[in-house]
Amino acid sequence: MEVVKTIDAARAAIKQARQQGRTIGFVPTMGALHQGHVSLIEAAARRCSFVVVSVFVNPMQFGPGEDLNTYPRPIEHDLAICKERGAHLVFAPSPQEMYGTECLTWIDVERLTEPLCGPFRPGHFRGVTTICAKLFNIVLPDAVFFGQKDAQQAVVIRRMVMDLNMPLEIVVCPTVREPDGLAMSSRNQYLTASQRSQAATIYRAIKHGEDRIKRGVRDAGELVAAVTDVLRQVPGIEIQYVRIVDNETLQPVDPVSGKVLVAVAVRIGSTRLIDNIVVDAG
Amino acid sequence: MEVVKTIDAARAAIKQARQQGRTIGFVPTMGALHQGHVSLIEAAARRCSFVVVSVFVNPMQFGPGEDLNTYPRPIEHDLAICKERGAHLVFAPSPQEMYGTECLTWIDVERLTEPLCGPFRPGHFRGVTTICAKLFNIVLPDAVFFGQKDAQQAVVIRRMVMDLNMPLEIVVCPTVREPDGLAMSSRNQYLTASQRSQAATIYRAIKHGEDRIKRGVRDAGELVAAVTDVLRQVPGIEIQYVRIVDNETLQPVDPVSGKVLVAVAVRIGSTRLIDNIVVDAG
Numbered sequence: 222m223e224v225v226k227t228i229d230a231a232r233a234a235i236k237q238a239r240q241q242g243r244t245i246g247f248v249p250t251m252g253a254l255h256q257g258h259v260s261l262i263e264a265a266a267r268r269c270s271f272v273v274v275s276v277f278v279n280p281m282q283f284g285p286g287e288d289l290n291t292y293p294r295p296i297e298h299d300l301a302i303c304k305e306r307g308a309h310l311v312f313a314p315s316p317q318e319m320y321g322t323e324c325l326t327w328i329d330v331e332r333l334t335e336p337l338c339g340p341f342r343p344g345h346f347r348g349v350t351t352i353c354a355k356l357f358n359i360v361l362p363d364a365v366f367f368g369q370k371d372a373q374q375a376v377v378i379r380r381m382v383m384d385l386n387m388p389l390e391i392v393v394c395p396t397v398r399e400p401d402g403l404a405m406s407s408r409n410q411y412l413t414a415s416q417r418s419q420a421a422t423i424y425r426a427i428k429h430g431e432d433r434i435k436r437g438v439r440d441a442g443e444l445v446a447a448v449t450d451v452l453r454q455v456p457g458i459e460i461q462y463v464r465i466v467d468n469e470t471l472q473p474v475d476p477v478s479g480k481v482l483v484a485v486a487v488r489i490g491s492t493r494l495i496d497n498i499v500v501d502a503g
Numbered sequence: 504m505e506v507v508k509t510i511d512a513a514r515a516a517i518k519q520a521r522q523q524g525r526t527i528g529f530v531p532t533m534g535a536l537h538q539g540h541v542s543l544i545e546a547a548a549r550r551c552s553f554v555v556v557s558v559f560v561n562p563m564q565f566g567p568g569e570d571l572n573t574y575p576r577p578i579e580h581d582l583a584i585c586k587e588r589g590a591h592l593v594f595a596p597s598p599q600e601m602y603g604t605e606c607l608t609w610i611d612v613e614r615l616t617e618p619l620c621g622p623f624r625p626g627h628f629r630g631v632t633t634i635c636a637k638l639f640n641i642v643l644p645d646a647v648f649f650g651q652k653d654a655q656q657a658v659v660i661r662r663m664v665m666d667l668n669m670p671l672e673i674v675v676c677p678t679v680r681e682p683d684g685l686a687m688s689s690r691n692q693y694l695t696a697s698q699r700s701q702a703a704t705i706y707r708a709i710k711h712g713e714d715r716i717k718r719g720v721r722d723a724g725e726l727v728a729a730v731t732d733v734l735r736q737v738p739g740i741e742i743q744y745v746r747i748v749d750n751e752t753l754q755p756v757d758p759v760s761g762k763v764l765v766a767v768a769v770r771i772g773s774t775r776l777i778d779n780i781v782v783d784a785g
Contacts, residue, residue, distance in 0.1 A: 228668065232670070322665070322666075324666045325612050325613045325614050325615060325662055325666060326610060326611070326612045326613075326632075326662060326663045326666035326667055327610070327611050327613070328608060328609070328610050328667075329608070329609050329611065330607050330608045331607045331608075331609070332607050333607060350608075351667075354667050355666075355667055355668045358667055358668040358669050358670060359668050359670075361670065380607055380608060381608045383604070384604075384606045384607060384608035384637075385608055385610075385633075385636050385637055385640055386510065386637045386640040386641050387640050388514070388640060388641075388643065
């Protein structure tokens, strides 16, 4: 496995792989890799013959007051995981390498960035779409792998790829969870032991929502109230949103029909956590 | 020369050329081809072994009240020119093909789109950058050819390419002019005979500005006044702007130094015309 820090070196390594007739699978990450990332690397390795993982904590997708400075950066640990799980190239650029000259160009995806996390993280999604476009243009992948946990991110990026005719496929892989159901996230390590046990409630809450839909409830207000009730049982959880939205448009659906997301964002202490579950309401 | 109307057919033809080891030169146009476009096609043919010309009147770069509906679309004439000048592929999609599903994704280049034509054509540059990104992602060219007449467009697109790490080179070719100096433009054909003769004043005005700089004038106000005076001698010309700006940042420079643009936008009747000249003020 090769590790490169410059755009030129990444391009050279990938060009060589292309010339050998290999297909390029790409897993963009902010590092602090966990089992969710592992599942993406493994999915890429099953599907493509050359797997590129980027490790870059993108300053442009953090808002003021967010955790840019404290975000974990365990690069040796990350490289070991990449190597063990079959990555061929790790691209770990500095912010200077990615934004050395001031970036004046921004990509915005309208409408899909407005609901859910949009109001809570102004500027976040344009940071995500812009860095993804940059990375895609460097890596030129056949397929890019994202996790379902960040459902809105996946929908937004898929739309950007479609609208801008980017020649690549977006593959969304299932959320990987801890034994108690908590979705794997690099931010889980911010949690104290008691917060960590509170955090398991998030999955219980969205599962409860799924369960109610499967039992025939179609009233969105009733479903939101049911999910909210589960979260409210734990005093340490501050709810940002509980929503039932269409899985593609991310717009509210009421009565609930088709494939919907039961989506939740909470804060536990100073840690923001999101999770969701896709339910087919028929 | 092949002519295709769908994205899939364009991709297939270009992929085949790539597999033959050819380099791809791309000339994006709105059709109504003139000698300026011819020079771009010829530059692409000198530099690359497979030349793609797109002919697409992009609705998204026209503002309300602009000439989208009357913009000339002489497709047979355009195809003849492409063939004669060495294009290998013409991509002439419908608006439906390019924007069939509603486009929610937009690319904005900050700052560089604000001066000069920016205030007169709100939304124009985001239309240009977005369609260019779409076309670049379809054609995947090694080099793309633009004309110096649209100086701000070239600066904005070059910046987008740099900021988003697009793997291609932007080549800007000199403005091609009529014998009396009028810059070639598809919009020149809107002019009546008397407007056409008035339009020659634009080049005389910017040449006058160049002349004053070469004679040592460095005061931007004095230079703008000198250019404006030439334009004002012709009653049919309505001035939108006369500016002396840095050739890269497009910001005003005073006293004038380095490479500057003497840039002008006017209306003659209902026709909007722009022109510029690059001067090295040392």
